[in-house]
Each structure stands twice: as C-alpha cells, then as structure tokens.
Amino acid sequence: MVKIERSYPAPCSLAVEEQKKTGSYEKPDVVERLKKDFHNKCYICELKNLQDPQVEHLFPHKNGRYPERKFDWNNLFWACGHCNGVKNQNKYDEGILDCCRSDPEKEISFGLKEGEIELKRLSSREDAAIDRTMSLIWETFNLRNTGMRVYKSEMRMKELQKEMNLLFDNLESLKKDPDSGFLLRKLKVLLKRESAFAAFKRCYVREHIEEYPQLKEYIQ
Ligand SMILES: [Zn+2]
16 A cells, blocks of 8 residues: 545535435546546555456445445545455444555555565554554455455465566666666656555565665655
8 A cells, every 4th residue: 555646626526426315426537536546556455457446435434324425535545346345344444544645655564475465563653544454455465255355365466476576576687787777767667656566566675775775766
C-alpha cells in the first residue's frame, strides 16, 4: 500500500445519486476518476491493471445503514474483487489506514522473505488501523479458506515474486554498471508509487540504500 493523491472536487454524480432512493456510487465519472487516481491498481494488494475492479468503501456502509458513507468521495477506493471480499469481515469494520491521507510506507515495512509476506510496524503511533491494515494485506496474499481464495492468493504471491525478481535483476545489473542511464531509467519506473507492488519494491531499496545510493531520489 502506497500513498495516493486523491483528486478534487468529487465526481459530480455522487451528490445527485445521494438524493435518489436507490442511487449508485459507481457512475462512469466515479469509476473513471478512481481508476485514474489509483493508477488502476488495487490499493490493498497492489495488483495492476485489474480485470475485476470494484468501488470499495474504506468504512462500510452496511447495505445503506450508514448512508453518509455510501456517497462520500473520501470513502471510495479502487480495489480488486479478491481484496474487497477479504476486507468484508467484521474485524475490519473500524477501518484500515486511509492511504489518501497518510503515507503507509511510513507506518509499515513491506517485505517478501523466502516466499513469505513479512510486514512490520514502523511507527509506535497508537492507531489500531495500522495493525488492521497489516493483517488485511497479509490475508490477501495468504487466505486460503475457499478454493477461489487458494487460487487468488497464490496468484498474487506469484505476481509479487515476479515483480521482485525483476527489481533484483536490475539491481544486480546496476551493481556492475552503477552509472548506466538505461538501468537508472528502468529502476525509476519500477520504483514509482503507481507501479505494481510498489510498497514492497520501494521498501527493499530503502532497506538497502547504502548499496544503491543513486536510487535515493526514486524512493522519496
Ligand atoms: Zn487487491
């Protein structure tokens, strides 16, 4: 999970739909804007170019029990169906980190060690939302309580591994040719917040920055 810059003002349809009895929070203007603001990446698992994107509510509206949450632009997020489903458990009802307001990379370190997701708390800030966020991200890569979740969790692990290997290959090449403009351009793209699994890649480079000081500006 990385910081997202939400654009304003809110899409126009939200205020209109809120007045209707069965209004929709996913009119084309909302969908287009979320897709753009979130770089068509699930904000929870960071999978890119989603086939099954969904408009997710950070704080659940519970079938309209909390109507003020349903059409609130600040409460709408871009997620994949898998993460939306995993998050739909009571233990996440009190909310996870709002990545449009705070920077998750300052709160959590994201690691992949020997094929396992390793999340560590960085800040001692008393905020249970940080712990819920770590738990949720871990679950989206590991939950295997249904056949479909076995497949979807494993698929995310494989994609993450692939992306990390791409990063490692480029870092290895950079060690041999530290001033290569070509490699630096490739790494700059790989480390952008909008890239797939950016939190994991950026965290790895941050933790090994003394080996690659020339990458410092790319992980700011
Ligand atoms: Zn996801």
